[in-house]
Amino acid sequence: MHKENLVLIGNGMAGVRTLEELLKLAPDHYNITVFGEEPYGNYNRIMLSPVLASEKTIEQIMLNGEQWYIDNGITLHKGKKVEQINRARREVIATDGTVAHYDRLIIATGSVPFMLPLPGADKTGVIGFRDIKDVDTMLDTASRYQHAVVIGGGLLGLEAANGLMKQGMNVTVVHLLDTLMERQLDKPAAAMLQKSLAERGMTFLMEHSTAEILGEERVTAVRFKNGTEIPADLVVMAVGIKPNTELGKSAGLYCERGIVVSDTMQTITDPKIYAIGECVQHRGIAYGLVAPLFEQAKVAANHLAKHGIARYVGTVTSTKLKVTGIELFSAGDFTGNDQTEDIVFKDAASGTYKKIVLQDNQVKGAVLYGDTVDGSWYFQLMKDGTDVSAFRDTLLFGQHHLGDSGHNPDTRVASLPDNAEICGCNGVCKGDIVKAITEKKLFTLDEVRAHTKASASCGSCTGLVESLLAHTVGGDYSATPKTKPLCKCTDYTHDDIRHGIIQHSLKTMPAVREHFEWKTPDGCPSCRNALNYYLLCAYPTEYVDDAQSRYINERAHGNIQKDGSYSVVPRMFGGMCTSDQLRAIADVADKYQVPTMKVTGGQRIDMFGIKKEQLPAMWKDLSAAGFVSGHAYGKAMRTVKTCVGSEWCRFGTQDSTGLGVKLEELTWGSWMPHKFKLAVSGCPRNCAEATIKDIGVVCVDSGYELHIGGNGGIKVRVTDLLCKVATEEEVLEYTGAFCQFYREDAHYLERTAPWIERVGLEKVKTAILSDAANRKALYERFLISQQPAQIDPWKARADGAEAAEFTPIMIEA
Amino acid sequence: MSKWIEVVELNKIPVLGSRLIKTRDTDIAVFRGSDDQVYAIRDACPHKGGPLSQGIMHGSTVTCPLHNWKIDLASGNALAPDHGCSNVFAVKVEGGKVFLQLP
Numbered sequence: 042m043h044k045e046n047l048v049l050i051g052n053g054m055a056g057v058r059t060l061e062e063l064l065k066l067a068p069d070h071y072n073i074t075v076f077g078e079e080p081y082g083n084y085n086r087i088m089l090s091p092v093l094a095s096e097k098t099i100e101q102i103m104l105n106g107e108q109w110y111i112d113n114g115i116t117l118h119k120g121k122k123v124e125q126i127n128r129a130r131r132e133v134i135a136t137d138g139t140v141a142h143y144d145r146l147i148i149a150t151g152s153v154p155f156m157l158p159l160p161g162a163d164k165t166g167v168i169g170f171r172d173i174k175d176v177d178t179m180l181d182t183a184s185r186y187q188h189a190v191v192i193g194g195g196l197l198g199l200e201a202a203n204g205l206m207k208q209g210m211n212v213t214v215v216h217l218l219d220t221l222m223e224r225q226l227d228k229p230a231a232a233m234l235q236k237s238l239a240e241r242g243m244t245f246l247m248e249h250s251t252a253e254i255l256g257e258e259r260v261t262a263v264r265f266k267n268g269t270e271i272p273a274d275l276v277v278m279a280v281g282i283k284p285n286t287e288l289g290k291s292a293g294l295y296c297e298r299g300i301v302v303s304d305t306m307q308t309i310t311d312p313k314i315y316a317i318g319e320c321v322q323h324r325g326i327a328y329g330l331v332a333p334l335f336e337q338a339k340v341a342a343n344h345l346a347k348h349g350i351a352r353y354v355g356t357v358t359s360t361k362l363k364v365t366g367i368e369l370f371s372a373g374d375f376t377g378n379d380q381t382e383d384i385v386f387k388d389a390a391s392g393t394y395k396k397i398v399l400q401d402n403q404v405k406g407a408v409l410y411g412d413t414v415d416g417s418w419y420f421q422l423m424k425d426g427t428d429v430s431a432f433r434d435t436l437l438f439g440q441h442h443l444g445d446s447g448h449n450p451d452t453r454v455a456s457l458p459d460n461a462e463i464c465g466c467n468g469v470c471k472g473d474i475v476k477a478i479t480e481k482k483l484f485t486l487d488e489v490r491a492h493t494k495a496s497a498s499c500g501s502c503t504g505l506v507e508s509l510l511a512h513t514v515g516g517d518y519s520a521t522p523k524t525k526p527l528c529k530c531t532d533y534t535h536d537d538i539r540h541g542i543i544q545h546s547l548k549t550m551p552a553v554r555e556h557f558e559w560k561t562p563d564g565c566p567s568c569r570n571a572l573n574y575y576l577l578c579a580y581p582t583e584y585v586d587d588a589q590s591r592y593i594n595e596r597a598h599g600n601i602q603k604d605g606s607y608s609v610v611p612r613m614f615g616g617m618c619t620s621d622q623l624r625a626i627a628d629v630a631d632k633y634q635v636p637t638m639k640v641t642g643g644q645r646i647d648m649f650g651i652k653k654e655q656l657p658a659m660w661k662d663l664s665a666a667g668f669v670s671g672h673a674y675g676k677a678m679r680t681v682k683t684c685v686g687s688e689w690c691r692f693g694t695q696d697s698t699g700l701g702v703k704l705e706e707l708t709w710g711s712w713m714p715h716k717f718k719l720a721v722s723g724c725p726r727n728c729a730e731a732t733i734k735d736i737g738v739v740c741v742d743s744g745y746e747l748h749i750g751g752n753g754g755i756k757v758r759v760t761d762l763l764c765k766v767a768t769e770e771e772v773l774e775y776t777g778a779f780c781q782f783y784r785e786d787a788h789y790l791e792r793t794a795p796w797i798e799r800v801g802l803e804k805v806k807t808a809i810l811s812d813a814a815n816r817k818a819l820y821e822r823f824l825i826s827q828q829p830a831q832i833d834p835w836k837a838r839a840d841g842a843e844a845a846e847f848t849p850i851m852i853e854a
Numbered sequence: 855m856s857k858w859i860e861v862v863e864l865n866k867i868p869v870l871g872s873r874l875i876k877t878r879d880t881d882i883a884v885f886r887g888s889d890d891q892v893y894a895i896r897d898a899c900p901h902k903g904g905p906l907s908q909g910i911m912h913g914s915t916v917t918c919p920l921h922n923w924k925i926d927l928a929s930g931n932a933l934a935p936d937h938g939c940s941n942v943f944a945v946k947v948e949g950g951k952v953f954l955q956l957p
Binding site: 494588590596 | 867869903912
């Protein structure tokens with residue numbers, strides 16, 4: 042596919058986040074070039090205050106080092122300032138003459154500190170607080186001089202002042218008004234903040250207006266309009282920022298306060314040019330905080346990836362002060378008006394102040410000082426427009442006071458911050474879940490899964506999500522019913538359907554759906570796969586497998602990877618191999634230019650990055666060398682892991698490798714409710730880790746211990762001991778019987794570990810141990826199912842089966 | 855209006871399955887429903903670009919093989935609760951042959 046050229050001007054947080062989002066959506070769409078004025082990779086600008094305060098280093102705040110640009114094929118021109126955009130030729134030109142052609146252009150030039158046009162403002166030692174260079178200047182000055190003056194008592198000014206004080210300077214904060222951070226704080230909170238900073242040694246000159254900066258070449262003092270003067274070796278201007286529109290203006294883009302953009306982040310003058318971040322004006326607003334920039338980045342990336350479905354509609358913002366030891370949070374309209382009501386708590390002695398502004402029982406704004414743990418909760422309530430009348434009387438006491446706090450473990454999850462990650466697989470935070478529950482009025486785990494993806498992947502966070510659900514909706518929470526229908530297409534359970542299939546001789550999927558009055562004509566990806574398996578298990582010699590009811594991994598007999606390529610794992614029985622086999626695998630890897638090979642946890646060789654079209658030819662070569670499919674992709678028996686055993690090991694009691702090979706020859710190819718693994722250890726040292734496998738055999742002097750139901754997955758489970766037997770023949774018989782019992786009894790997608798916990802070990806022991814006739818019947822049925830199952834799918838496809846599956850249609854248009 | 859291009863015989867597409875069509879600009883998945891209705895959609899899930907042609911079809915919906923997003927094949931829209939959309943292409947069957955119209 043032809044790649045377009047995308048050029049980004051500005052290597053800051055907004056621009057690079059856009060690239061990150063874009064690479065997730067459309068990694069191969071563009072040749073990307075980045076121009077950055079600063080001589081670094083991309084760093085977290087909002088963490089400059091902690092760097093100044095020596096709480097973090099520059100290295101710790103780097104977001105993407107230069108390797109990231111290399112890894113993603115991005116050309117980075119660092120330390121190069123773009124001075125011209127030629128829209129007619131679609132080129133950007135840097136001061137050093139570098140030219141880059143663009144099909145699409147992103148301007149993310151950020152903002153510049155607003156410098157007061159005072160007499161003497163050009164002297165050495167007068168700076169803004171914007172980038173690493175400014176921080177370096179401040180640190181350098183602090184090491185040699187005493188007196189710092191920070192003009193501006195806003196968020197940035199106080200962070201700079203705090204940092205300089207930590208570097209040992211005498212710091213005076215000059216502010217035009219009588220309250221600090223007037224855009225974020227009301228008077229009582231501002232007064233408490235000022236008192237606390239003064240106690241740390243900061244000096245304040247409130248209601249002072251600067252007249253002139255004095256000195257020869259370097260600043261020596263600051264004079265105010267009231268005639269007073271104070272000494273100064275460093276003056277930091279932190280009176281605000283202004284969008285950096287210089288380049289946009291010179292390119293003829295329409296600018297007001299910032300470069301004006303539409304809801305898709307395209308400039309309204311030229312749709313080929315996007316603008317994003319602090320240089321932008323969107324619906325009249327120019328943002329100076331990070332959350333809106335990230336939202337904008339997402340939208341711009343979506344548009345650049347040509348999905349074209351996202352719109353930016355503005356952001357409600359909140360503020361925190363990054364001064365260690367001072368807790369401060371504000372959001373929304375915290376001053377209020379005659380339509381609003383205030384709920385206020387103030388305890389000067391403990392240094393705590395909370396004010397919530399309500400209108401019609403909805404939070405409109407909040408200021409918290411001293412205790413900010415509930416800030417994000419209030420912010421959430423505000424953004425959601427939640428009606429708080431039900432808990433208005435305890436609102437100020439925070440989220441802990443909702444529900445039955447202190448009496449059950451649910452409070453643990455309740456006290457987590459909103460940004461605590463609950464579901465690691467899908468990156469879902471507590472806040473996302475709470476929001477989904479309250480906003481969309483969710484009541485069951487399945488609903489939460491559907492809306493947030495939390496616990497939808499590995500499921501290890503299910504308990505947390507359930508607690509969160511119980512806590513958030515309180516008494517209305519309905520626990521997940523114990524008997525769940527198979528899926529949304531039916532009211533019947535897995536067990537109902539499995540029994541029905543046998544009892545009523547239902548032998549095709551349409552017959553099952555008709556009998557159980559399915560609600561959908563074709564079923565869904567859940568029940569299609571389950572029914573296909575249940576029918577295959579019930580009628581192994583009769584049932585015709587339905588390829589379209591299998592996950593792509595089983596349909597393509599390879600594991601689909603994140604980029605749509607596949608992996609190939611040849612079977613190596615019991616982990617054994619010969620030099621010829623290794624050579625054959627190496628030859629195949631060379632021939633098909635396999636980019637990555639690795640030894641798997643199941644002691645086999647995995648070849649990654651294979652295009653689907655290549656699979657049949659590769660399989661043909663592997664078949665010719667004597668390999669069959671390792672089923673490393675299937676809900677099927679996968680591997681038998683072995684240790685060396687008595688042949689070589691000085692501790693080995695039995696031939697564990699040989700037994701492993703026999704077990705694998707017995708079980709390979711069998712379809713299972715879920716993936717299934719075996720292991721054989723030659724002695725109780727258990728080098729094959731047999732006690733975390735679905736079936737583990739541990740050889741001892743007197744015979745073989747059979748262990749079942751182990752799992753090394755997300756939730757590790759050690760096996761239960763099934764029994765001890767004396768001969769290899771018994772191992773094979775008991776193993777086959779156990780496999781068959783599991784195949785016939787478990788629900789589809791239920792591994793042996795949760796299955797045994799659900800049905801109980803006794804039931805399994807009864808079926809296999811107490812009733813020898815039943816065991817033999819199970820083993821017999823297993824052997825019968827294996828006859829049609831042990832057909833190598835790779836060979837069949839290499840010989841032409843399902844050819845269309847692997848052959849794309851090429852058209853010239 | 856661009857012309858119709860014959861791409862494949864209908865019976866070469868498995869029922870409730872798809873064929874992958876590669877064009878110079880983009881990959882397109884052509885699906886065949888159990889009622890022989892055909893659909894053509896860009897072979898990329900709006901979520902993370904998963905190959906929809908490799909997904910499982912049910913009704914007029916396909917489930918992406920990577921992260922289980924469900925995409926309506928007629929409109930290209932992701933089904934709630936997900937949001938997103940992939941391009942769909944005009945497609946028709948005449949005389950047992952499937953024709954695509956590319957923009």
